[in-house]
Amino acid sequence: MNNFKYRNPTKILFGKGQIENLPAEIPVNAKVLMLYGGGSIKKNGIYDQVKKALSGYEVVEFGGIPANPEYSVLLDALKVIKEEKITYLLAVGGGSVIDGTKFLSAAALYQGETPWDLLTNKKPVTEGLPFGTVLTLPATGSEMNSGSVITRAETQEKLAFGGPGMFPQFSVLDPEVIKSIPQRQLANGIADAFTHVMEQYMTYPIGALLQDRFAESIMQTLIEVAPAIMKDPSDYQAACNFMWSCTMALNGLIQQGVPGDWAIHSMGHELTAMYGIDHARTLAILAGNHYRYNFGTKKEKLAQYAERVWNITEGSLEEKAHAGIDKTDEFFKSLGIDIKLSDYTKDYSETGNIIAKRFIDRGWMGLGEHKLLAPADVQKIIEMSY
Ligand code: NZQ
Ligand code: ZN
Numbered sequence: 001m002n003n004f005k006y007r008n009p010t011k012i013l014f015g016k017g018q019i020e021n022l023p024a025e026i027p028v029n030a031k032v033l034m035l036y037g038g039g040s041i042k043k044n045g046i047y048d049q050v051k052k053a054l055s056g057y058e059v060v061e062f063g064g065i066p067a068n069p070e071y072s073v074l075l076d077a078l079k080v081i082k083e084e085k086i087t088y089l090l091a092v093g094g095g096s097v098i099d100g101t102k103f104l105s106a107a108a109l110y111q112g113e114t115p116w117d118l119l120t121n122k123k124p125v126t127e128g129l130p131f132g133t134v135l136t137l138p139a140t141g142s143e144m145n146s147g148s149v150i151t152r153a154e155t156q157e158k159l160a161f162g163g164p165g166m167f168p169q170f171s172v173l174d175p176e177v178i179k180s181i182p183q184r185q186l187a188n189g190i191a192d193a194f195t196h197v198m199e200q201y202m203t204y205p206i207g208a209l210l211q212d213r214f215a216e217s218i219m220q221t222l223i224e225v226a227p228a229i230m231k232d233p234s235d236y237q238a239a240c241n242f243m244w245s246c247t248m249a250l251n252g253l254i255q256q257g258v259p260g261d262w263a264i265h266s267m268g269h270e271l272t273a274m275y276g277i278d279h280a281r282t283l284a285i286l287a288g289n290h291y292r293y294n295f296g297t298k299k300e301k302l303a304q305y306a307e308r309v310w311n312i313t314e315g316s317l318e319e320k321a322h323a324g325i326d327k328t329d330e331f332f333k334s335l336g337i338d339i340k341l342s343d344y345t346k347d348y349s350e351t352g353n354i355i356a357k358r359f360i361d362r363g364w365m366g367l368g369e370h371k372l373l374a375p376a377d378v379q380k381i382i383e384m385s386y
Contacts, residue, residue, distance in 0.1 A: 001208045001257040008252055010144045011170040014244070016236075018172045019046070022053040022090075025132055025170045030088035032059045033081055035101050037093045038066060044180035046136055050092050060084050065093065068151040068158065068272055068279070069100035071116065074107070078115065081108050081129070089131035091168075094185075095140030095149075095279075098133050102148035102166045105129045119150055124163030132170040136177045138243040139189035139280065141196060141250025143171035151273060158273040173247065175239035178229070186233060187335035188280035190226050193246040194219060194331070195264060195283040202291065202301050203259040203369040215254045216308045221245045223309070226335065259369035264290050266367055267378055270355045275345045284332040284339050289384040291325045293377065297370060341386050352382035 013021055026032060032054060041047040051059070062077045080086070081104060091101035105128030107115035118125065135143045142148065147162035181189070201215040222245050228238035248254070267290075268282030277285075291298055299321040306312040306324030315323065332339050341348045356379035359365075367373040 001206060001211075002259070004256040006252065006256050007164075008144065008167065009169075010167045010251075012144065012173060012247070013170060014173045015240075016174060016176055018174050019049045019053055019134060022050065022132075022134075022172065023056060026054075026057065026088055026090070028056070030057060031084065031086050032057050032088045032090055033077070033084070033086040033104075034059055034061045034090045034092060035065060035077065035097055035104070036061070036063045036091075037097050038064065040180065041092055041136060044136075044177070046092060046134065046177055050090070050134055054090075060086065065097050065100045067094075067096045068149075068276070069096045069103070071150055071152040072154070074100050074103055074150070075115070077104055078107050087129070089129055091131060091133040092136065094135070094137030095142045098135070098140070098142040098168070099148040099150065101131050101133070102128070102142070102146075102162070103150050105131045106161070106163075106166065116152070118161050119152075119157075119159040125161065125165045126163055127165040130169055132172075133168045134172045134174075135243075137181055137185055137189060138173075138178065138246035139185075139192045141193070141247055143168060143173065144247050144251035147250075149269065149279075156273045158269040160269070171247075173243055175236060175243045178239040178243065179234035181233055183230065183336065184278070186230055187337055188278050189246055190222055190229070190242070190280075190335055191284050191332055191337055192280035193249040194222050195280070195287055196249040197222075197254065198287065198305075198328070199261045199264060200255045200258065202298055202305065203261055204297060205300050205304075206258055208258045211254050211256065211258050212304070214248075216305070218245050218249050218254070219305075219309050222249075223331065226331075230335065261369045263367040263373050263378075266359075266364070267355065267382060270358060271341070271351075274351065274354070275347075277344050281337055281344070284337045285341050285344075285385050286381060287332075288325050288329040288339065289381050291328070293381045293384065294368070294373070295321065341382070348386050351386070352379040355379070355382055 091098045106125045108129040146166040149160045151158045225238045225241045271282040302321035303317045306320040310327045312323045356375035359375040
């Protein structure tokens with residue numbers, strides 16, 4: 001097991017009715033900017049619940065943060081923060097609103113030339129305006145981690161940043177919010193969280209027995225609750241298990257002391273930036289082929305995954321590992337997710353080449369747990385996924 005230092009300061013308020021408890025978490029004299037997305041919270045009652053809980057506060061609102069939070073929209077919100085002298089940010093939404101809020105938290109205190117530097121300078125952000133979240137869509141884990149992914153349409157970029165100053169102070173996880181989530185987003189949430197676990201697990205054996213078991217149990221739980229939550233998102237027990245699994249998949253716990261891959265995400269972000277494909281669907285397009293392409297270095301963990309998560313006990317190590325990959329593809333398909341790039345766009349003949357060039361331009365010469373996945377390999381994996 002590798003050395004690690006682990007600290008996660010985000011307080012979780014989990015369960016029915018927890019939105020009511022917001023006032024206990026936000027300083028009484030705070031001037032709050034409440035941030036949200038395209039309006040789902042106004043239809044499902046979450047907006048009213050939050051407004052009621054915040055009735056004792058001075059609250060300014062900023063709605064309209066789109067899925068894949070867009071830099072130019074966030075710059076408008078940044079103006080509001082400065083003009084209104086906001087002291088506290090409250091994200092009410094999914095990963096996009098939360099990530100946008102993290103960016104604003106950092107940008108509000110950033111002294112450099114342009115806030116886009118935060119996405120390109122690779123410096124961990126150590127301070128930001130304080131913020132909390134009310135999660136409305138389990139998927140990304142952003143509610144309990146310090147990462148954020150921001151999109152810039154103008155340049156077709158989608159880049160990540162983060163740092164110890166980017167943890168939410170608290171997050172409200174009320175599984176009742178799940179009942180209004182459309183099928184497409186439920187499937188996305190399951191697939192995204194599942195892939196988060198795989199990115200931290202499907203590397204090479206390092207003797208981290210507990211981290212492996214944590215990871216496997218999260219994947220098993222997602223597989224177990226997926227049919228129930230897809231059938232009936234108002235099934236409260238299924239919703240609880242779905243929501244907590246998504247948070248646990250990417251709150252740092254299972255990453256401690258073990259190598260991480262994350263190449264599927266790096267490649268996937270490009271597909272979203274180029275074609276607007278939902279984040280989770282880009283992962284489903286790439287995951288199986290990433291594992292097929294890197295079979296030699298990942299087969300031990302793939303076989304362990306096949307055995308422990310999918311109960312595949314027959315065959316050689318290689319046969320089990322291949323069966324594990326096929327099971328993963330089938331799982332995504334069982335959620336109604338298409339797993340080929342050509343299912344989403346007809347304009348794909350040069351995609352692999354274009355993304356490889358982008359990685360070269362950025363100096364991303366070696367991705368993955370061994371830092372050996374070169375742009376030429378990235379190109380091949382993407383071409384396998386057409
Ligand atoms: O915008 P509104 O109207 O609110 O609708 C949203 C949005 O259209 C809707 N929605 C959310 N909660 C709902 C709901 N609809 C009905 N009922 C509810 N309760 O769902 C749509 C998608 O929302 P979004 O926030 O974009 O989804 P998600 O949580 O999947 O976030 C995706 C973003 O997070 C990034 C992705 O790259 C993408 O930009 N990620 C962030 C990570 C992190 N910070 O750690 C890690 C992930 O790997 C990922 O990269
Ligand atoms: Zn993800």
